[in-house]
Amino acid sequence: MxxxxxxxxxxxxxxxxxxxxxxxxxxxxxxxxxxxxxxxxxxxxxxxxxxxxxxxxxxxxxxxxxxxxxxxxxxxxxxxxxxxxxxxxxxxxxxxxxxxxxxxxxxxxxxxxxxxxxxxxxxxxxxxxxxxxxxxxxxxxxxxxxxxxxxxxxxxxxxGPQYRLIIVGAGQLSEYVARMAVPLGYDVIVCDPRDEYASEWPVPHTQITREMPDDLLIRIGLDRHTAVVTLTHDPKLDDLALIEALNSSAFYVGAIGSRANNSKRRARLRLFDLRDDHIARLRGPIGLHIGAQTPPEIAVSILAEMTAMRHSVPVLQGHEMRESPAQSAHAA
Structure with missing residues (x-):
């Protein structure tokens, strides 16, 4: 609902x-x-x-x-x-x-x-x-x-919330994504084991957990009504979640980062024997290209892309969010 x-x-x-x-x-x-x-x-x-x-x-x-x-x-x-x-x-x-x-x-x-x-x-x-x-x-x-x-x-x-959004990372961008996702009908779970981020999570009507991301995803299970976004910039956290998410039926899997960082991420994922067609499902750089620069604008671009994929609207390559100088600094 x-x-x-x-x-x-x-x-x-x-x-x-x-x-x-x-x-x-x-x-x-x-x-x-x-x-x-x-x-x-x-x-x-x-x-x-x-x-x-x-x-x-x-x-x-x-x-x-x-x-x-x-x-x-x-x-x-x-x-x-x-x-x-x-x-x-x-x-x-x-x-x-x-x-x-x-x-x-x-x-x-x-x-x-x-x-x-x-x-x-x-x-x-x-x-x-x-x-x-x-x-x-x-x-x-x-x-x-x-x-x-x-x-x-x-x-x-x-x-009730018939869709679920798992956000890895409890930073400022995650707050905006979570706040916007709740009225879109998502049950939002935020995962961040880092003390400095997870101790003061401020978004109402969402859950916060200190589990490791892969442990959380294995515990709750992922289905076609689940979206996973990784927003920490930390490969030790983001990659763990992506390995589980890309091997699941989650309808959306996205990762923050520049094009260069996402290319490196895809190379790392291949080391874990992920199939190329599974890695191809990764939306990265995350979000639609709408000229977003600030965290709230980037959150809009992420949720716009999620909404399109939730409703089976094709999202063509090249329409994902492209980096401006401000975004490159944010995504580095």
Whole structure:
């Protein structure tokens, strides 16, 4: 669950506690072009105040009007479809004749949102199954992420940090990467055995460990929902993590450093019998080329590249971050 989704559900709970009428909309399907993906949510209070987004604004405006007029069911969930015809798609701002379908549900104690927020607040991945015939929802911890599922009888969604980011090094750049990664839906673990770095880690909603990087990665295991970035400039730490990460199914593996240092790093990795195709997965110099120079800008470039690879958007060689003089000094 990214921070925006948590804000939506928190608003729904807060408004319901205050005695307001509350409707929660969840995107369950899109056809053609659509401005927001499946699983996007919006919550609307009885007076039209809303939190979240399911479109560029036109669908939200219609939902607000329908909530104010009392046109949506007050007891049970219902399906709402926009953009069946090209004219309607144009009216609601859906490009290229797109269609968007939502489940809109009235929030009640049986909706299970308080329990969902409690569990996700602990870092758990949580499944929610909404029964369309009763409006009751079952909430339970689950181990794996899954797509939004709707079979006409129940809506199944998954909430919580479904992706994990391992950062090796607890320096200033790591702080910016960690702070930005949390609202993107990552469970962030920072690993640094060095006393001078790990003792005062300041980023909330993240974990810090003093383990050696390879011990950590072996202990927790890496899967296709995991990203690993090494940011210490210390081969004794970064290389240990990279050996484990490049031999795993992690969707992203990146290392800080100049082109020259990354060439040396690849040569060292070959000494550990890593296959060439595994070494080729290493993103280094890390990050997209956006002219980044300061630690916050470099963090943006790293997370932009991670986001592209998370969504299977090709990142061509030559588009990674190139060094300016400032970056070369930072990466040396």
């Amino acid at each position: 990214d921070s925006m989704d948590r804000e939506v559900l928190s608003a729904a709970v807060m408004w319901h506690r205050a005695g307001e009428t509350v409707a929660l909309g969840t995107v369950i399907g899109t056809w053609g072009s659509a401005p927001r993906p499946v699983g996007s949510m919006v919550v609307i209070r009885g007076d039209g105040i809303l939190k979240g987004s399911v479109s560029g604004g036109c669908i939200e405006a219609d939902l607000i009007l329908r909530v104010k007029l009392g046109e949506l069911p007050k007891l049970l969930p219902c399906e709402v479809t926009y953009g069946v015809s090209a004219d309607e798609a144009h009216r609601f701002g859906l490009p290229c004749g797109g269609t968007l379908k939502l489940i809109v549900e009235p929030i009640r104690p049986a909706s299970g949102l308080e329990r969902l927020l409690e569990l996700t607040g602990r870092g758990a991945v949580v499944g929610r199954a909404l029964d369309m015939s009763s409006g009751r929802a079952a909430v339970h911890e689950c181990n794996k992420s899954q797509d939004v599922q709707f079979d006409g009888q129940s809506l199944r969604t998954v909430h």
